[in-house]
Amino acid sequence: MARIWVYAETVEGKPKSVALELLTKARDLGEPEAVALGPGASAAVESLGKHGARVVYAHEDPAFRDVLASPAVDLLEKLVQKHGPDLLLFGMTYDSRDIASRLSARLGTALIANATDVGPGQGGGWAVVSPIFGGSTLVTTVPRTQGPPIVLVRPKAFAAQPLEGSAARVETLTDAVDTSRPAPRVLKREKEEAQGPRLDDAAVIVSGGRGLGSPENFKLVDDLAAQLGAAVGASRAVVDAGWKPYAFQVGQTGKTVKPTVYIAVGISGAMQHTVGMKGARTIIAINKDPEAPIFKLADLGVVGDLNRLVPQLTEELRKRKG
Amino acid sequence: MAINVVVCVKQIPDPSAPARLDPASKRLVREGVDLVLDPGDEHAVEAALQVAEGAGGEVTVVSMGPARAVDAIRRALSMGGARGIHVQDPALQNSDALSTARVLAAAVKGQPFDLIVCGQESTDGSTGAVPGQLAELLGLPLLSFARKLSVEEGKASIHRQTDEGYDVVEAPLPAVVTVTGGINDPRYPSLRGIMQSKNKEVRQLTLEAIGLSGKAGEKALTQEVVDLQPAQARKAGRVIEDKGEGAREIVDFLAELKVI
Ligand SMILES: Cc1cc2nc3c(=O)[nH]c(=O)nc-3n(C[C@H](O)[C@H](O)[C@H](O)COP(=O)(O)OP(=O)(O)OC[C@H]3O[C@@H](n4cnc5c(N)ncnc54)[C@H](O)[C@@H]3O)c2cc1C
Ligand SMILES: Nc1ncnc2c1ncn2[C@@H]1O[C@H](COP(=O)(O)O)[C@@H](O)[C@H]1O
Numbered sequence: 001m002a003r004i005w006v007y008a009e010t011v012e013g014k015p016k017s018v019a020l021e022l023l024t025k026a027r028d029l030g031e032p033e034a035v036a037l038g039p040g041a042s043a044a045v046e047s048l049g050k051h052g053a054r055v056v057y058a059h060e061d062p063a064f065r066d067v068l069a070s071p072a073v074d075l076l077e078k079l080v081q082k083h084g085p086d087l088l089l090f091g092m093t094y095d096s097r098d099i100a101s102r103l104s105a106r107l108g109t110a111l112i113a114n115a116t117d118v119g120p121g122q123g124g125g126w127a128v129v130s131p132i133f134g135g136s137t138l139v140t141t142v143p144r145t146q147g148p149p150i151v152l153v154r155p156k157a158f159a160a161q162p163l164e165g166s167a168a169r170v171e172t173l174t175d176a177v178d179t180s181r182p183a184p185r186v187l188k189r190e191k192e193e194a195q196g197p198r199l200d201d202a203a204v205i206v207s208g209g210r211g212l213g214s215p216e217n218f219k220l221v222d223d224l225a226a227q228l229g230a231a232v233g234a235s236r237a238v239v240d241a242g243w244k245p246y247a248f249q250v251g252q253t254g255k256t257v258k259p260t261v262y263i264a265v266g267i268s269g270a271m272q273h274t275v276g277m278k279g280a281r282t283i284i285a286i287n288k289d290p291e292a293p294i295f296k297l298a299d300l301g302v303v304g305d306l307n308r309l310v311p312q313l314t315e316e317l318r319k320r321k322g
Numbered sequence: 323m324a325i326n327v328v329v330c331v332k333q334i335p336d337p338s339a340p341a342r343l344d345p346a347s348k349r350l351v352r353e354g355v356d357l358v359l360d361p362g363d364e365h366a367v368e369a370a371l372q373v374a375e376g377a378g379g380e381v382t383v384v385s386m387g388p389a390r391a392v393d394a395i396r397r398a399l400s401m402g403g404a405r406g407i408h409v410q411d412p413a414l415q416n417s418d419a420l421s422t423a424r425v426l427a428a429a430v431k432g433q434p435f436d437l438i439v440c441g442q443e444s445t446d447g448s449t450g451a452v453p454g455q456l457a458e459l460l461g462l463p464l465l466s467f468a469r470k471l472s473v474e475e476g477k478a479s480i481h482r483q484t485d486e487g488y489d490v491v492e493a494p495l496p497a498v499v500t501v502t503g504g505i506n507d508p509r510y511p512s513l514r515g516i517m518q519s520k521n522k523e524v525r526q527l528t529l530e531a532i533g534l535s536g537k538a539g540e541k542a543l544t545q546e547v548v549d550l551q552p553a554q555a556r557k558a559g560r561v562i563e564d565k566g567e568g569a570r571e572i573v574d575f576l577a578e579l580k581v582i
Contacts, residue, residue: 184492
């Protein structure tokens with residue numbers, strides 16, 4: 001059976017959700033195994049096992065956290081050569097993207113990015129699906145190199161599902177980590193916390209666009225979100241204008257979100273935005289332009305002035321709550 | 323001490339025009355489409371210029387692409403780059419990321435530089451693979467997703483974009499840096515800049531000239547596009563005009579969805 005490796009990023013002993021999504025998918029493709037590096041790697045084993053990892057290669061060295069990419073690339077190269085997995089899956093995150101691209105150059109293997117699906121290819125090997133042109137077209141790419149292809153998968157491409165009674169065997173690694181070479185070191189981590197639920201796992205998201213007109217007016221969206229207990233998102237136009245930090249951006253170059261309800265306020269619905277939110281179960285849009293493309297995918301679209309509609313909406317919700 | 327910078331730029335079909343793939347060849351249709359310097363790479367050029375200008379160095383603009391890609395190089399030169407390197411070869415037509423990285427690595431070898439600046443991802447491909455591969459092939463540290471960059475005495479320091487905010491990350495020079503769109507506002511070329519750019523040297527190199535015959539492009543493909551499909555579109559639902567009842571309609575809908 002094909003051995004599918006998932007590179008599992010962990011944060012304080014917990015795997016990132018994308019790692020669990022990839023392990024869930026890997027169960028369909030073959031035998032899943034995970035690699036977890038850095039402090040807390042061993043603590044993540046249980047959760048990784050529950051999601052299907054048969055083996056977890058864990059190494060606790062803090063260098064994996066404090067030095068970007070290179071220590072992980074060195075170790076992955078060794079592990080790949082020793083164990084010969086058939087496919088390497090990474091989440092398309094900042095850190096994993098650096099590791100995956102360096103590793104592909106090191107091994108001379110194919111790197112396919114932005115994937116939303118992976119499966120067996122015709123006549124053997126793998127076939128990888130990724131959206132291009134803002135999600136309007138899907139391309140299928142097949143690797144043509146010796147050695148395991150590396151696939152960077154967009155978060156939320158698959159749903160994470162734990163398995164009954166599944167557990168992983170840990171292989172604790174103690175290989176020496178070479179930190180003598182010139183490498184990028186993390187000196188400090190700064191958080192720019194948003195209030196309320198996180199965009200990544202919120203059930204309801206209210207996103208604002210350039211139609212809000214000014215950073216002060218964005219409060220209309222903040223208030224509506226607060227009333228709904230929703231997370232706040234933004235279009236790139238808003239982020240580029242500096243009204244909200246980048247962490248709020250939804251879309252091709254921002255986050256992919258899959259809430260139950262996505263409310264787009266004053267957002268035109270450019271492809272690069274919609275690729276990040278069209279996985280929402282239900283979409284509601286408020287825009288004054290009846291021709292705005294967002295109405296082509298909204299389940300409920302209201303044509304009107306947000307400056308009137310949104311305060312009314314917030315007020316109405318307040319009243320219903322009683 | 324002068325700091326010399328290489329900036330890697332790509333020419334792409336104008337991203338504001340709808341792009342098309344040729345179903346037969348599975349390549350981008352380039353005919354009848356305006357080609358521009360990738361808007362993400364304009365930020366890279368600006369960042370490179372700011373570093374070089376601050377330290378009394380020069381910026382070399384490198385691009386791999388067909389004959390017309392020289393326009394993207396000229397655009398970067400008109401912003402202030404000192405010279406260009408253009409790698410062009412029929413065998414590179416169907417290049418993938420790893421081939422591109424190999425070509426760029428070979429093209430900058432022998433070129434004195436302290437820093438290489440790239441966009442974080444190309445606007446047309448959005449793979450973001452080339453800079454990491456390039457750094458690996460050259461054995462250099464990669465400082466990725468910079469939204470702030472400062473270079474001094476043998477080291478570069480960035481604010482690296484993260485999901486929660488940013489990290490302060492530092493690496494010794496020489497290094498490869500990728501920049502986000504938030505890092506700066508790219509300058510517009512001045513008329514003088516445009517005039518001067520026409521006289522600046524752009525070296526034309528083939529695969530053979532950089533020692534990569536048969537080792538990049540068509541002969542060294544790592545992957546192949548085998549299928550293209552339109553993505554399944556979402557169906558539009560109900561669109562109503564707000565005549566005072568819009569907010570109530572939304573609330574009713576939210577109640578129906580059991581969100582409230
Ligand atoms: C490579 C690339 C990547 C990109 N990545 C992203 C991305 O990740 N995320 C993203 O969002 N964008 C992205 N973009 C940008 C994208 O193409 C659009 O430019 C952007 O999404 C537009 O933001 P917007 O809808 O807020 O602004 P606009 O397009 O300006 O729309 C504003 C809308 O507000 C409406 N409006 C104005 N006033 C009112 C009012 N009083 N009441 C009601 N409605 C009103 C208008 O009718 C209009 O439809 C990317 C672009 C490129 C080229
Ligand atoms: N053909 C090319 N010529 C020069 N630089 C390139 C080329 N392709 C990619 N790059 C650089 O690599 C960055 C990321 O591109 P990509 O990996 O293709 O998404 C771009 O922003 C450029 O700086």
